[in-house]
Amino acid sequence: xxxxxxxxxxxxxxxxxxxxxxxxxxxxxxxxxxxxxxxxxxxxxxxxxxxxxxxxxxxxxxxxxxxxxxxxxxxxxxxxxxxxxxxxxxxxxxxxxxxxxxxxxxxxxxxxxxxxxxx
Ligand code: 5GP
Ligand code: ZN
Numbered sequence: 009x010x011x012x013x014x015x016x017x018x019x020x021x022x023x024x025x026x027x028x029x030x031x032x033x034x035x036x037x038x039x040x041x042x043x044x045x046x047x048x049x050x051x052x053x054x055x056x057x058x059x060x061x062x063x064x065x066x067x068x069x070x071x072x073x074x075x076x077x078x079x080x081x082x083x084x085x086x087x088x089x090x091x092x093x094x095x096x097x098x099x100x101x102x103x104x105x106x107x108x109x110x111x112x113x114x115x116x117x118x119x120x121x122x123x124x125x126x127x
């Protein structure tokens with residue numbers, strides 16, 4: 009609970025910090041990254057405070073499956089070009105050595121015409 013209270017993405021979920029919403033349902037929230045690396049760059053997160061993929065258990069299988077199946081739909085809705093010339097990149101950083109800065113599980117979805125700022 010205390011982790012959730014100090015977590016910036018929990019605050020985005022409870023709307024105490026504003027964000028540009030891409031998608032929302034009972035257990036998933038998606039919003040534009042504040043510092044995009046690509047023409048299209050949004051984050052998909054579970055509403056529940058799960059710090060990283062290393063905290064996933066079997067009880068999260070359906071949720072993570074829903075997130076992965078949702079991503080291509082949202083990517084196309086946000087303007088990513090069709091496969092195979094278009095497409096999108098998915099990145100999930102886990103832990104400090106994994107490059108994770110915000111410790112609430114999130115999947116980066118990036119797309120659009122290149123070049124991109126990073127990658
Ligand atoms: P990480 O390095 O943890 O994988 O990525 C964290 C991402 O969250 C970064 O790309 C960063 O730009 C984004 N971010 C950090 N704070 C905020 C915020 O307050 N609002 C939004 N929309 N994105 C944020
Ligand atoms: Zn959180």
